[in-house]
Every structure is written in structure tokens, then in C-alpha cells.
Amino acid sequence: MDNNTKKKIIVGGLTAALLLSAGSLAAVVTQSKKTAADNLFLSFDAEKVAKEDAKYSIKDFDYAIDPTTFQMKLTAKDHQFTFDGNEAQAVTKVKKTTNSLSWEYPEKGLQVAVKKQTDHLQIKITPQNDKSEAIEFPKIQGDNYYLPIGEGKSIPADDASWQSYFQENAELDLNESFSMSFVSAVQKNTAATVIMENNFNQELDEASETPKLDFRLKTNLNRFNRKQTQTYDVYLSENNPVAAAKLYQKNRIENKQFTSLAEKEKKTPSINKLIGAPHIYFWQNRILTTEDVNWQKMQKQDHQKLFEHVGDLLAKHSEDGREEFDQAIAALQRGEAYKYEKNTILTGLNTVLAYTDFYDAAVFPTLAKKDQDYLQSIQAEMPTERSFSINKQLLKNELADSTKPLEQWGEATSTEVIQALKNSGIEHAWIGLANWNEGLINPPFVQAVQKDDYLIGPYDSYQSIHETPSIDWNTAGFKDNADVYANKTIMKPSGDYVSGFLGKGRKVNQTLINDEWQYRLKQITSKSVPFNTWFLDTDAAGEIYNDFNPEHPTSISEDVQARLKRAAGLTEKGLIVGTETGNDYFNQGMVFAHGLETPVIAWSDPDMRENKESPYYVGGYAALSDGIPARYAKQVPIKEEYKATTIDPVYSVPLYKLVYNESVITTHHWEWDSYKIEGEVQNRRLKEYLYNVPPLMHLDAPTWQERKQDIVANSKHWQAFQKAAINQEMTDFTYLTEDKLVQETKYGSDLSVIANFSDQPHQVDNTAVQPHTAVITDHGKQTVIENQKEETK
Structure with a gap:
């Protein structure tokens, strides 16, 4: 795909984007008695399924x-x-x-x-x-x-x-x-x-x-x-x-190209934590938040040397430079720092904590020799939890009582939200971080998520490389960057290189970077940062290439095998692997995928992407504070011209789930979460039950407070439903009305979902299905997914 028609923006992980279907089948699952210690996915009888x-x-x-x-x-x-x-x-x-x-x-x-x-x-x-x-x-x-x-x-x-x-x-x-x-x-x-x-x-x-x-x-x-x-x-x-x-x-x-979740669970038992789990992208990029700062004390105390140092680092490493930061500091010192200025200061202070050259003896004269030596030794490496820890302590020492104790930094907007999720009855959840630095900077948060029996892990990408790596676009920098850029990138038949994402840099030959994932894993994961899931951007999205470079000609098949080998390596490390879209050439490599159910919509439409005055504008990537960027938080309607080809249930059929319900868990693309489309939240929820698709959402502390009643109420139904649906074949899909707006799916022989997408009630046998409502029948017991009033955010 041409870079001008790419369907998402990712810079330094997702975070860095801020910068820039009739007949019924008998049940095919072998029911077996299991103890609590056994796997939760029931055995998949492939031979029996194929025979059916x-x-x-x-x-x-x-x-x-x-x-x-x-x-x-x-x-x-x-x-x-x-x-x-x-x-x-x-x-x-x-x-x-x-x-x-x-x-x-x-x-x-x-x-x-x-x-x-x-x-x-x-x-x-x-x-x-x-x-x-x-x-x-x-x-x-x-x-x-x-x-x-x-x-x-x-x-x-x-x-x-x-x-x-x-x-x-x-x-x-x-x-x-x-x-x-x-x-x-x-x-x-x-x-x-x-x-x-x-x-x-x-x-x-x-x-x-x-x-x-x-x-x-x-x-x-x-x-x-x-x-x-x-x-x-x-x-x-x-x-x-x-x-x-x-x-x-x-x-x-x-053809041996189908691997069930039951087989995948044998390699990584913790995938059972995905059963009934909502998929949540959690936004908390900062460890130092406004809740942690005493702004009056910061104004009165002399931190000029620190602020000059931060400005120098921003000028050296950041595309935005230091100008806004310096202006915000000046306003603070005049007693004129308001929300915008405070946000700018916090952005600067948190950003520089990721820099391996944050330490400067002239600014921080008391750092222990062993820590000085460590920071010096990793100057050309990725930052680690240890370097973040040292840098946080240095910053705290300089800010003194202008902030809360270091161990309390970020708690209110991270750890406490996860605890509230667990206390609300949400048994399992997948927590995705847009950048691994969000975990490195806040280990207690990662530890709390794992302790609550949730899955947590970062976005990662091996697709593009930049000649000069940017700290802010960290997935486009490689261990031996100069060598990879010069000698391990993909060439077209014309001799031109395949451009990287957004036209920057080049695309990387995946067969030549077999050890890169191991390097990143070593730098990122530790006992303090116990990630247990890993998200691989693009690997199942079809962005796979023939490389015509005469030095290392490589076929698409070889490209795919290299990606599968990387996923297998991550799996062997106990990580639950997810990826973008979920195209089935990657079946053996993925447990879950984001983007198959709702793709990115109308990437090239200026009313949705550029014209900020348009009611269809999806929002920008920048966030005023540490919250969810408008691109993911703002609700927008979809133009009529795109509905048929993207979300209209009249044209949608669960082909993928009829094949892979017991193999891959799929949901929406992160840009189009369950709440994103104005006027369609309920219809998309009906489809989630109809197709066994987990809800996907973006959360931060304020959004949790705004939506928790709806999230918790829906999660109770979702957890029970997916526990029943995930271990059975989707056996049938039927239109129940001529206009195709009332539809039914069946899982095995005793579980069915009827969804009414129309504005009229519909009678099915003895059940009246109300407009924009779903009825789940499990062994004769019915559950109604009611029509919820939508609130535009």
C-alpha cells in the first residue's frame, strides 16, 4: 500500500501518533471434564469439524x-x-x-x-x-x-x-x-x-x-x-x-493452516485471561501528573538550572523544541501559569525522563557512582526501567517538596483506575499501552495490572526504520540502526527503496532482523515491569513484501515466515501475542487481533482527516493533557457514503468467525473503538454479541468516571456470554427478515444470539426482540442486551 493511503498514524508506538452464513450444525466441541488447574479452552476436534x-x-x-x-x-x-x-x-x-x-x-x-x-x-x-x-x-x-x-x-x-x-x-x-x-x-x-x-x-x-x-x-x-x-x-x-x-x-x-485457541493455550496458558475481557487502551503517559505537583511551591523555589537543562534536552531531541516549555516556565515564575502552561511544563518534565542523557553532573551533583556508570553505559541503548528509575529520582530530588513523594506519582490516574476496574467486577481485561515507555516509567502500574489477573503489554512495530532514530518514534530505531538502514531494507523492482510509514525512512526486511525482538524484550521487560502480552503492529495486516534487493532477495512467503518466527519466540517467552487486523496467513502467530471488525475508515477523506470544522473530523493526535487524544476519544458520525462498506449490518456477514471463532479473538481497530461512532454505539454492541467480538475502548481516569456505569453493566453480560461462545463453533448465521436487519448467529447447539438492528420490534417464536436490542439464549435461558441511550462525548 502506498504510504499516502496508509490507515493509521504510529510514531514511536501508538503514543507517538500524538506527534504527528442456513442450516444448523451439531456441536463440534468435545466437552471434557476439567479441574480448576486445567486449560479453560476446550479441546478442538479438527477432524470432526472438517467432517461436518x-x-x-x-x-x-x-x-x-x-x-x-x-x-x-x-x-x-x-x-x-x-x-x-x-x-x-x-x-x-x-x-x-x-x-x-x-x-x-x-x-x-x-x-x-x-x-x-x-x-x-x-x-x-x-x-x-x-x-x-x-x-x-x-x-x-x-x-x-x-x-x-x-x-x-x-x-x-x-x-x-x-x-x-x-x-x-x-x-x-x-x-x-x-x-x-x-x-x-x-x-x-x-x-x-x-x-x-x-x-x-x-x-x-x-x-x-x-x-x-x-x-x-x-x-x-x-x-x-x-x-x-x-x-x-x-x-x-x-x-x-x-x-x-x-x-x-x-x-x-x-492443509494444516488452522490452530485452535486450545492448542495455543498449551503454549501460553494465560490466554484464558482473554475470555470475557474487554480490550482497553489505557492512556497515562506521565508519571508526574498535575495531581502530584504543588504549583505554588514550584513557582517559589529555585529550579532554574533544572528547567534550563530540560529545555536543552527538548531542543536536542524533540521535534517541537524548547520554545513552548521555556514560555510556560516564564509564565509559572510570573505566577501566570494556567492549565495550558502547566500541561506544557508537565509534558516537558515527563518527556525528558526517557532520555538516556538526562543525567548531567552539573545539574545533579549527588548521583552515586554506580548509577553514573550505568547511565553512561547505555547512552547508545534503549532506556530501561532502571534508567527511568534513576531519572525519576533525580527529578524528585531537584523538585523536592514541590511534588508528592515519588512512590505516589501517577497513582491517581493509573493504579487506582485499574483497582476500580477490578473492584467493579471486571474479572479479566487486556490493557494495551501505546508505548512501552508507559510501563518503564511506571512499574507499580504494570505490577498492579498483572496482580489483578489482567493482561498488559505494549505496542511494538518492526516495519519502518529511520536513518536517524528519534527518541519520540522509538519503534523506528533498531539496535544496529545504521547497518539495518543501509543493508537490511526492502527494494522495489525499480531499485528504489520501499518508503517507511508516512514516507519517512524505509521498510525493513523482516528476515534480516531475527534478533531485534530479543534485544527489545531484554531492554523492556523485567521483574519490575512484568508485561505478559505483546502487540505486533502490521504483522497480520497484509503489509508484507517481496524484496528485490540483489543483496538479499526475499519473497513474501519468507517475509511472513520471519514474522511468524518472531511471534513464536515471543510466545515461548510466555507472552500473549496480538496484532493488527488478523489476516489469516498469521493464524499460527496470533491469539487476538485489532482491526478486523471495524477497520480504519476513510483515511483519505479531508472532511474526516483534515478539515477541523467538519462535523466528521475524527480529531487530532495531540492531547491537551495526559488524557486520550481526540483521535480516539471524540465521537463522530460516519458519512452515509461509507456506511455500506464499513458498518452497515445489511452487508456484513461473519465469514471470519464462522471459520476462526475457536482460533482468533478479533475486535475493532484502535482508531474506531466501541464508543467512537456517534449514533452507532448500540448497533455496534449488538454486533459484538452477534459475532463474539470483545468491546474495545480507550480509557483514562476521567473517561472511566464518565462511562463506568455502562462499561460495568455491559461487562457482566459480556463475561458470561463469551465464556459460553468462545469454546464453540459459530455454526450458523441467518437473516430473519427480508430487509436483513434482524439476524441470528448460533454457537454449537444451545447458544444463539438474535440482534434487531431495525427501528421496529420483531417476533421470533415466543420472543419479542425490541428495536436495537439483542436476545441471547443459552440452554433456554435468555438475556436481553437492551438499547442504551448514547451520550456524546
């Missing part, structure tokens, strides 16, 4: 293919599906048997082999030479499509919103745009699902200029895949999104 999935395929079918055009027709009793062909081409070496057909395209240098399998048609296309730049197969036309865009979409071929979407994305890169490797189309009562081995080097092209959508799958050939056979498994089924998903699940299981 097989019932969706139409096995008794015939096929007819015209090799010259590759037009293909599959027929069965009462069912038929035709794949359109390409322009006629000369063919040679045509061979036909009862169940197979093969030929070659001499002008294209392609060999084709078709074989009828028990339940599908398998097609293999092998390049024979360098004549073709691409394989264009299949050409697929339907009345409706089931596509794994994010969680999944049901797309009518004549829908104006989706026609517009595919006009703007005429060549859709499947690495980034598809969460799974299949395309499913419907002709009348019949669906054909084409399953690829992966989405690498694949794109989906809108294939004609007719009003109705039709597509051509295109595999781009290059030095890395030109000798590889491309395999396409084509299944025939009833018109049903559940069939498409379950046939894909069967394929992934048969």
Missing part, C-alpha cells in the same frame, strides 16, 4: 471447460455455475481423462491441470517460462458476492455503494484487503467458492465496464513465484455464506 464442514459441498457435479478461453461450467442437479472466459488463446498438449483435463498455453507459457476431487474441482496453473507477467484466473461473475473483506461482506452486484468502492479500488490488493484466501460468488441458487493457497501477489480486478460488478482474480508473477504452481480449489454449494465459510474452514484444516 464437508456437508456443505455439492459433490455430485459435472464440469465442462473450453481450454481456449478457460470458460468453465459446473453443473449438478438443480444447480449450475458458469465462470466467464478470457479471449481465445492457442492451446497445445490437450489431454483428457474421466476426471481430469490438462493443456498448455504456448503463447503465455502456462500449463493448466484440472482434476475432479471428491468434493471440489482442483485447478493447478504452472508458469513454464518468463512469457507471462500474470495469471488471470478465474473470471467470476455473480448476482451477489461473499468476500472476506475484514470480517466479511455480502455484496450485491448492483449495489451503488459497492460499485463506487470497487471503482476506487479497481485493483484490490488481497494481501491487505482480504482476511482470508477465497472468493465466493452466487448465480441464482448456487454459490461457487474459489479457494487459493494464500493471497500473496494476488489482486481482485473489477473486470468490466458494465453496471454490475464482476471480477477477475489476477496473480502477479515475479522472480519469486514464477516457478510456483498456483492452486485453486473450486467448491459448489447452496447460496449460503455459511457454506462458503465452512468450506474454507475445511480447506484450512486439511
Whole structure:
């Protein structure tokens, strides 16, 4: 993806962004009696699941293919599906048997082999030479499509919103745009699902200029895949999104590309702490807060040498420099420091604590020799908990009684909030930090989170590198930065380097930095900072690359394997690995993912990203105080033109959850949390229950106070629901009304959710489901998720 169309801003972790679908299946889970010490995820019987999935395929079918055009027709009793062909081409070496057909395209240098399998048609296309730049197969036309865009979409071929979407994305890169490797189309009562081995080097092209959508799958050939056979498994089924998903699940299981949560729990037992957990990005970047400062004393005491030193450091390291800080100090000394000035001073004081050159003998003359030696030894390294600890003590010594005791710094806005969460009855929670420095600067907070049986960990990224690392953009700096930048970055076929995020720096070849995660882990984690989860940005978001650098040519497959190896290493260290989006090539590497359920919306729309006067402006990355940036806190409506392709339940189908409910926990992107979209909070909550999606939110101390009643009330329902849903297959998805606004999902045989997204009540058997309400039925017991009045923040 071009950097100008990237979907998020991350600088020095997320923090540094501040600077810049009918039929019911029997239960497929083996129920086993477990003791309290046993794993909480029930065993997943893959063989049984695949056997159940097989019932969706139409096995008794015939096929007819015209090799010259590759037009293909599959027929069965009462069912038929035709794949359109390409322009006629000369063919040679045509061979036909009862169940197979093969030929070659001499002008294209392609060999084709078709074989009828028990339940599908398998097609293999092998390049024979360098004549073709691409394989264009299949050409697929339907009345409706089931596509794994994010969680999944049901797309009518004549829908104006989706026609517009595919006009703007005429060549859709499947690495980034598809969460799974299949395309499913419907002709009348019949669906054909084409399953690829992966989405690498694949794109989906809108294939004609007719009003109705039709597509051509295109595999781009290059030095890395030109000798590889491309395999396409084509299944025939009833018109049903559940069939498409379950046939894909069967394929992934048969190809050993499905790992259950039960298997993942064997390696890291603490993933059971995700069951029923809300996902919370917690904002408390500062250790010294305004609650910790006596501003009158700070004004009267002489801290000029310290303030000059802080200003010098900001001028040296910070993009914003020292000007605002100096002005705020001057205002303080005049007795004219108000909220803005105090915030500026606190920002400066907290920022410099991360600098490994914070210590200066002229400013801090009493530091012990062993601590001086330690700080000197890490001048070229990442800061550690120890360096933060020393720097905090130095700052406290200079500020003296202008502040509370050091051990009380930050408590009111961090540790006390976590304790309130636990005391409210929230049994489990995932706490994400936008930058690991938030943990290094406040070890008691990390310790309190882990003690409360929660998961906590930082955002991390290995994607971009800067030639000159910035302390504020710390994930773009590497241990041997000059060597990595010069010798381990990705090159295009043209010889140009692939630019890093936001056009800064370069993208890194993941196969060449195998030890970087170990270095970072050593610097960041300790007994004092006991992180137990780790978030890997972009690794499952499809931003994977071929590297054409002649010094280290690397394929996308090798890139992915390097990422999986890193995730495996983190897992072996006991860390619960999460990542962005959750595309399934990373299935074995991730336990949870953020961004599949709600992606980043309209990255390039100026009304949402630039025009601050627009009602759709999503907010900036800067926060006036230590709170949540407006980009994550401000509620905004979504333009009508984007609703169909992002949040409208009419077009949404749980394709991913029908495949991976017992494998990956997925939720929203951090930019579009459960509360972000004005007027849609309740509908998105209904979908969270319908699809088994944990709520995701941004919290700080004030936001907890504002929303705790709603968070706690919903958490009681969510904890009970996910404990029941997580250990079962999603077995069914059904529209209960013609307008598709009343929907039902089933998990196993005894758990169901009916969600009414409409403005009218709907009667289902003996149950009246009120507007914008969900009814959960678990072994006959019903729970209602009521319509909550939204409050705009």
C-alpha cells in the first residue's frame, strides 16, 4: 500500500501518533471434564469439524471447460455455475481423462491441470517460462458476492455503494484487503467458492465496464513465484455464506493452516485471561501528573538550572523544541501559569525522563557512582526501567517538596483506575499501552495490572526504520540502526527503496532482523515491569513484501515466515501475542487481533482527516493533557457514503468467525473503538454479541468516571456470554427478515444470539426482540442486551 493511503498514524508506538452464513450444525466441541488447574479452552476436534464442514459441498457435479478461453461450467442437479472466459488463446498438449483435463498455453507459457476431487474441482496453473507477467484466473461473475473483506461482506452486484468502492479500488490488493484466501460468488441458487493457497501477489480486478460488478482474480508473477504452481480449489454449494465459510474452514484444516485457541493455550496458558475481557487502551503517559505537583511551591523555589537543562534536552531531541516549555516556565515564575502552561511544563518534565542523557553532573551533583556508570553505559541503548528509575529520582530530588513523594506519582490516574476496574467486577481485561515507555516509567502500574489477573503489554512495530532514530518514534530505531538502514531494507523492482510509514525512512526486511525482538524484550521487560502480552503492529495486516534487493532477495512467503518466527519466540517467552487486523496467513502467530471488525475508515477523506470544522473530523493526535487524544476519544458520525462498506449490518456477514471463532479473538481497530461512532454505539454492541467480538475502548481516569456505569453493566453480560461462545463453533448465521436487519448467529447447539438492528420490534417464536436490542439464549435461558441511550462525548 502506498504510504499516502496508509490507515493509521504510529510514531514511536501508538503514543507517538500524538506527534504527528442456513442450516444448523451439531456441536463440534468435545466437552471434557476439567479441574480448576486445567486449560479453560476446550479441546478442538479438527477432524470432526472438517467432517461436518464437508456437508456443505455439492459433490455430485459435472464440469465442462473450453481450454481456449478457460470458460468453465459446473453443473449438478438443480444447480449450475458458469465462470466467464478470457479471449481465445492457442492451446497445445490437450489431454483428457474421466476426471481430469490438462493443456498448455504456448503463447503465455502456462500449463493448466484440472482434476475432479471428491468434493471440489482442483485447478493447478504452472508458469513454464518468463512469457507471462500474470495469471488471470478465474473470471467470476455473480448476482451477489461473499468476500472476506475484514470480517466479511455480502455484496450485491448492483449495489451503488459497492460499485463506487470497487471503482476506487479497481485493483484490490488481497494481501491487505482480504482476511482470508477465497472468493465466493452466487448465480441464482448456487454459490461457487474459489479457494487459493494464500493471497500473496494476488489482486481482485473489477473486470468490466458494465453496471454490475464482476471480477477477475489476477496473480502477479515475479522472480519469486514464477516457478510456483498456483492452486485453486473450486467448491459448489447452496447460496449460503455459511457454506462458503465452512468450506474454507475445511480447506484450512486439511492443509494444516488452522490452530485452535486450545492448542495455543498449551503454549501460553494465560490466554484464558482473554475470555470475557474487554480490550482497553489505557492512556497515562506521565508519571508526574498535575495531581502530584504543588504549583505554588514550584513557582517559589529555585529550579532554574533544572528547567534550563530540560529545555536543552527538548531542543536536542524533540521535534517541537524548547520554545513552548521555556514560555510556560516564564509564565509559572510570573505566577501566570494556567492549565495550558502547566500541561506544557508537565509534558516537558515527563518527556525528558526517557532520555538516556538526562543525567548531567552539573545539574545533579549527588548521583552515586554506580548509577553514573550505568547511565553512561547505555547512552547508545534503549532506556530501561532502571534508567527511568534513576531519572525519576533525580527529578524528585531537584523538585523536592514541590511534588508528592515519588512512590505516589501517577497513582491517581493509573493504579487506582485499574483497582476500580477490578473492584467493579471486571474479572479479566487486556490493557494495551501505546508505548512501552508507559510501563518503564511506571512499574507499580504494570505490577498492579498483572496482580489483578489482567493482561498488559505494549505496542511494538518492526516495519519502518529511520536513518536517524528519534527518541519520540522509538519503534523506528533498531539496535544496529545504521547497518539495518543501509543493508537490511526492502527494494522495489525499480531499485528504489520501499518508503517507511508516512514516507519517512524505509521498510525493513523482516528476515534480516531475527534478533531485534530479543534485544527489545531484554531492554523492556523485567521483574519490575512484568508485561505478559505483546502487540505486533502490521504483522497480520497484509503489509508484507517481496524484496528485490540483489543483496538479499526475499519473497513474501519468507517475509511472513520471519514474522511468524518472531511471534513464536515471543510466545515461548510466555507472552500473549496480538496484532493488527488478523489476516489469516498469521493464524499460527496470533491469539487476538485489532482491526478486523471495524477497520480504519476513510483515511483519505479531508472532511474526516483534515478539515477541523467538519462535523466528521475524527480529531487530532495531540492531547491537551495526559488524557486520550481526540483521535480516539471524540465521537463522530460516519458519512452515509461509507456506511455500506464499513458498518452497515445489511452487508456484513461473519465469514471470519464462522471459520476462526475457536482460533482468533478479533475486535475493532484502535482508531474506531466501541464508543467512537456517534449514533452507532448500540448497533455496534449488538454486533459484538452477534459475532463474539470483545468491546474495545480507550480509557483514562476521567473517561472511566464518565462511562463506568455502562462499561460495568455491559461487562457482566459480556463475561458470561463469551465464556459460553468462545469454546464453540459459530455454526450458523441467518437473516430473519427480508430487509436483513434482524439476524441470528448460533454457537454449537444451545447458544444463539438474535440482534434487531431495525427501528421496529420483531417476533421470533415466543420472543419479542425490541428495536436495537439483542436476545441471547443459552440452554433456554435468555438475556436481553437492551438499547442504551448514547451520550456524546
